[in-house]
Amino acid sequence: MWPLYAAGFTTAFGAHGIAANLGGHARGTVTSLLVLGGLLALYDGAEVLLKPVFGTLADRIGARPVLLGGLVAFAAASTLYVVADSPGWLWAARLGQGAAASAFSPSASALVARLNPAAKHGRAFGSYGFYKSIGYTLGPLLGGVLVWAGGLRLLFAVLAVLGAAVAVWAALAVPVVPPLPKARQTVLDLARRLADPSFLVPTSALAAATAALSVGVGFLPVSGRAAGLGTVATGAAVSVLAACAAVVQPRAGRALDHGRLTTRTGITAGLLLTAAGMGCATLPGLTGILLGAALIGAGTGLITPLGFAALAASTPAERLGQTMGAAELGRELGDAGGPLLVATVASLTTLTHGYAVLGALLALGPVLTLGRRRLAGG
Numbered sequence: 001m002w003p004l005y006a007a008g009f010t011t012a013f014g015a016h017g018i019a020a021n022l023g024g025h026a027r028g029t030v031t032s033l034l035v036l037g038g039l040l041a042l043y044d045g046a047e048v049l050l051k052p053v054f055g056t057l058a059d060r061i062g063a064r065p066v067l068l069g070g071l072v073a074f075a076a077a078s079t080l081y082v083v084a085d086s087p088g089w090l091w092a093a094r095l096g097q098g099a100a101a102s103a104f105s106p107s108a109s110a111l112v113a114r115l116n117p118a119a120k121h122g123r124a125f126g127s128y129g130f131y132k133s134i135g136y137t138l139g140p141l142l143g144g145v146l147v148w149a150g151g152l153r154l155l156f157a158v159l160a161v162l163g164a165a166v167a168v169w170a171a172l173a174v175p176v177v178p179p180l181p182k183a184r185q186t187v188l189d190l191a192r193r194l195a196d197p198s199f200l201v202p203t204s205a206l207a208a209a210t211a212a213l214s215v216g217v218g219f220l221p222v223s224g225r226a227a228g229l230g231t232v233a234t235g236a237a238v239s240v241l242a243a244c245a246a247v248v249q250p251r252a253g254r255a256l257d258h259g260r261l262t263t264r265t266g267i268t269a270g271l272l273l274t275a276a277g278m279g280c281a282t283l284p285g286l287t288g289i290l291l292g293a294a295l296i297g298a299g300t301g302l303i304t305p306l307g308f309a310a311l312a313a314s315t316p317a318e319r320l321g322q323t324m325g326a327a328e329l330g331r332e333l334g335d336a337g338g339p340l341l342v343a344t345v346a347s348l349t350t351l352t353h354g355y356a357v358l359g360a361l362l363a364l365g366p367v368l369t370l371g372r373r374r375l376a377g378g
Contacts, residue, residue: 003166003169058321081156093156238293277299
């Protein structure tokens with residue numbers, strides 16, 4: 001399992017480590033905010049388009065070859081910019097990294113499910129999410145140190161070595177998991193399966209959690225600066241968010257495996273906690289920012305392992321790659337949609353209203369579910 005956790009760390013560290021340092025340390029390439037936005041969108045755009053494709057491929061030929069191929073491609077794409085330090089190659093390297101992550105990220109998720117019995121899925125996905133959260137946390141910090149020490153090329157070099165090392169480790173330690181025979185599936189069959197509540201509910205929750213996480217990381221520092229706080233305080237808020245998410249995920253997974261928590265109860269509680277965090281973010285000063293960060297981190301930490309465990313439990317083993325790829329697509333859409341929604345509302349009103357609108361949407365699902373249960377019971 002450890003190479004799979006390392007793969008999760010790699011995609012998170014690569015995504016945030018470079019994204020956090022492009023604006024300030026690639027001046028010869030990033031000549032405008034539009035160029036910066038394009039570079040940031042390349043990675044996520046490739047994932048949105050390709051994750052379902054590679055997930056389906058993992059079901060067809062096996063998740064292990066797709067995992068290894070993606071890690072090798074990630075190392076090769078990172079090496080591009082190390083060898084040729086030019087604006088064009090930076091675009092190519094970033095696109096290549098996103099395409100490679102689209103291959104090994106859903107494959108790693110599928111292998112986590114295949115290599116663990118159903119009774120241990122909660123703990124397995126909780127640990128996988130923990131190491132991804134560590135990657136998200138260390139990416140901006142360690143990436144900034146590397147860029148300060150040797151420029152953007154040093155960061156790409158470290159990512160190349162990391163991708164290659166994890167690929168070798170996975171080749172040696174991850175067992176061969178052959179693809180399972182499966183019945184022929186039409187496009188209509190796929191549409192029906194993806195529209196089923198057993199897929200749609202956990203995937204929507206994962207997308208909502210990712211939207212809130214992205215908003216917290218991106219906009220809480222803005223609130224801090226508006227309140228007159230320094231970079232240390234705003235950075236601490238983001239660290240609190242990531243740390244809470246990292247701590248809660250394995251504990252939520254273990255509680256699920258031991259029967260102390262159900263996916264429905266945990267996901268509902270996670271959405272309400274995250275919504276409460278958005279509400280706290282509307283409060284002025286450091287207290288509101290820290291409370292918001294802690295609750296958003298705890299809520300998303302609850303949702304993530306339980307959502308993936310629910311998907312693994314409801315998906316035939318021969319379709320795990322396709323399901324995980326489609327679920328990752330949902331998360332990417334949440335990652336982009338959450339900040340876009342808050343930014344749009346904030347541009348028309350204030351950032352406080354943006355937090356409030358997202359918080360209301362997060363709470364809407366559990367509230368509607370509770371209302372339907374009461375009507376059914378009455």
